Amino acid sequence: MVSFASLLVLCSAAVAFATPSGFGNATESHLDRRATITTSSTGTTNGYYYSLWEQVNSGVSMNIGTGQYSLTWSSSSQDVVAGVGWNPGSAKVITYSGTFNPGGNSYLSVYGWTTNPLVEYYICDSFGTYNPSTGLTHKGTVTSDGGTYDIYQTTRVNAPSISGTATFGQFWSVRQSKRVGGTVTTANHFNAWKSLGMAMGSFNYQILATEGYQSSGSSSITVSEGGTASPPGSSSAPSSPTTTAQPQPQPSSGSVAQYGQCGGIGWTGGTTCQAPFTCKVANSYYSQCL
Numbered sequence: 001m002v003s004f005a006s007l008l009v010l011c012s013a014a015v016a017f018a019t020p021s022g023f024g025n026a027t028e029s030h031l032d033r034r035a036t037i038t039t040s041s042t043g044t045t046n047g048y049y050y051s052l053w054e055q056v057n058s059g060v061s062m063n064i065g066t067g068q069y070s071l072t073w074s075s076s077s078q079d080v081v082a083g084v085g086w087n088p089g090s091a092k093v094i095t096y097s098g099t100f101n102p103g104g105n106s107y108l109s110v111y112g113w114t115t116n117p118l119v120e121y122y123i124c125d126s127f128g129t130y131n132p133s134t135g136l137t138h139k140g141t142v143t144s145d146g147g148t149y150d151i152y153q154t155t156r157v158n159a160p161s162i163s164g165t166a167t168f169g170q171f172w173s174v175r176q177s178k179r180v181g182g183t184v185t186t187a188n189h190f191n192a193w194k195s196l197g198m199a200m201g202s203f204n205y206q207i208l209a210t211e212g213y214q215s216s217g218s219s220s221i222t223v224s225e226g227g228t229a230s231p232p233g234s235s236s237a238p239s240s241p242t243t244t245a246q247p248q249p250q251p252s253s254g255s256v257a258q259y260g261q262c263g264g265i266g267w268t269g270g271t272t273c274q275a276p277f278t279c280k281v282a283n284s285y286y287s288q289c290l
Contacts, residue, residue: 036063042205048223049087051207055079059216070220073212075104081211083111084223089206091187096208096223100180102128104215110184112206118161118168119200123149123189126178128215133174134260135269142173142192145183149173153198162204171198214288256289263287 035045039057043050046066054060059074062082073080086092089112100108106128113120124132136152143149152172161168173189190200210219256262256270262279263271264287273279273289280290 036061038062044087048084049205049207050082050084051205051209052082053080067224068220068222070218071210072218073210074216075214077212079211079213081111081209083207083209084221085110085112085205085207085209086225087205088203089186090203091190092206092225094184094186094208094223094225095182096184096221097181098219098221100126100210100219100221101217102126102212102215103217104128104212105130106210106212106215106217107132108180108219108221109209109211110186110206111209111211113162113204114201115163115204116201117199118163118166119171120156120161120168121171121193121200122173123184123186124172124174125182125184126175126180128217130260131174133172134257136172139196139198140192142189144185144188144192147179148176149189150176151189151192151196151198153196169198171200258289260289261287262289 037052038061040053042052045064048067050062050064050069052060052062055078056076059076060080060082061072063070064084067084069082069084071080071082073082085094094110100106102108107122107124108126110123110125111121122132133150133152136154139151139153141148141150150173152174154170155167156170157167158165159168171193173192186206193200208221208223210217210221255272255274256277256279257274258277260273261269262273263281271279277289279287281287
């Protein structure tokens with residue numbers, strides 16, 4: 001999605017990545033007041049776009065307000081991606097606050113898609129027990145909004161997307177020092193990706209997303225557009241990001257740690273799990289050391 005997208009969704013990659021919200025049995029709706037949903041759906045409420053996607057419609061509850069959502073999930077959903085934002089997205093300055101309580105493999109990210117080319121992207125500020133960048137190609141770093149993010153890229157092959165089953169790029173910026181709340185100057189990441197040859201297309205939806213893969217947890221997030229992108233006393237305009245390119249080859253073998261990906265269609269990384277874990281098949285595109 002996404003990770004998680006190895007289905008799905010979130011992650012293509014070394015983690016479970018999110019399947020795009022709006023795929024499959026999602027429906028469009030308009031909410032005029034706070035509402036609770038428990039199955040996959042998308043829509044708008046008071047000017048904000050919301051999206052809930054579940055691999056299995058079970059064990060998830062999302063309460064939606066104006067620019068706000070609260071989510072609880074359990075492992076019975078297999079994979080869930082939920083959030084509030086905009087459709088279409090853009091190079092926004094996004095401010096958010098709230099709580100994130102992951103009980104396993106979970107991510108808190110600015111999440112979205114572009115088309116022509118088709119790209120799934122994450123700007124990940126926090127995660128649970130598993131680093132979603134594990135096994136991905138490390139491209140470099142970008143410094144933005146008071147932190148340094150590692151940049152990763154992978155390719156999802158014959159995976160679910162907003163355009164149906166397709167092959168597409170998946171881009172990640174993963175913050176080295178986790179946080180929950182602050183400003184995300186998305187243009188800094190988009191420009192850094194571009195400078196590293198990671199081309200994006202026309203924006204589709206963009207949300208501040210919580211993703212949980214085979215895990216349980218809760219989050220409560222409020223999101224808005226705008227904010228202070230620079231430290232007090234400096235210019236309020238977003239500064240150019242500092243980008244460092246550090247290309248590395250993808251792994252081809254090796255011992256995989258607990259929760260790491262160990263197989264699936266298109267996977268080129270390690271396939272042997274560290275003892276006492278074994279490689280468990282989740283679906284055709286994703287196997288994990290458990």
